[in-house]
Amino acid sequence: MLPDITTRADVELLVNTFYGKVREDELIGPLFSEVAQVNWDLHLPKMYDFWENILFGTGGYRGRPMPPHFRLTQQHPLRPHHFDRWLVLFYETVDQLFEGEKAAEVKVRALNIASMMEFRVEQLNNMNEAAQ
Numbered sequence: 001m002l003p004d005i006t007t008r009a010d011v012e013l014l015v016n017t018f019y020g021k022v023r024e025d026e027l028i029g030p031l032f033s034e035v036a037q038v039n040w041d042l043h044l045p046k047m048y049d050f051w052e053n054i055l056f057g058t059g060g061y062r063g064r065p066m067p068p069h070f071r072l073t074q075q076h077p078l079r080p081h082h083f084d085r086w087l088v089l090f091y092e093t094v095d096q097l098f099e100g101e102k103a104a105e106v107k108v109r110a111l112n113i114a115s116m117m118e119f120r121v122e123q124l125n126n127m128n129e130a131a132q
């Protein structure tokens with residue numbers, strides 16, 4: 001039986017393991033490493049705050065999730081199959097490490113945010129294509 005997500009350390013383990021998979025993924029890894037050239041020392045702590053806030057309402061994350069994804073899709077179109085892969089890796093990570101109420105909740109929250117993000121990014125992609 002696996003533990004549920006209950007502490008900041010659990011969130012850090014989830015985020016670190018997830019982005020470890022992302023970085024090795026041949027489809028979406030290069031979007032982070034080559035296109036966006038992410039500074040992981042800054043990105044990972046931001047993502048700890050983001051998910052901790054979503055799960056436990058800690059208020060640590062004060063950023064805006066959308067702008068980096070709008071910027072990224074201007075450099076390299078971010079498409080539904082990228083979001084699908086992101087979700088597969090996220091679910092796989094959660095299921096590998098945790099089970100319980102919060103583990104189930106974090107997957108639903110990820111799906112909801114990813115769907116909204118995919119929709120908004122796709123609108124921008126379509127506008128860009130129409131303008132060409």
Ligand code: HEM
Nearest residue numbers: 028031036038043050063064065068082083086110113114
């Ligand atoms: C294939 C899909 C995705 C790609 C390629 C992607 C890529 C990125 C990149 C390049 C950044 C900027 C990192 C930096 O330079 O600091 C970023 C930031 C972020 N991403 Fe994503 N992302 C994806 C999906 C998602 C999803 C589904 C979520 C949420 C469920 C998410 C949440 C965030 C958040 C919260 C930030 C930080 C925003 C801020 O600056 O406050 N991303 N992402």
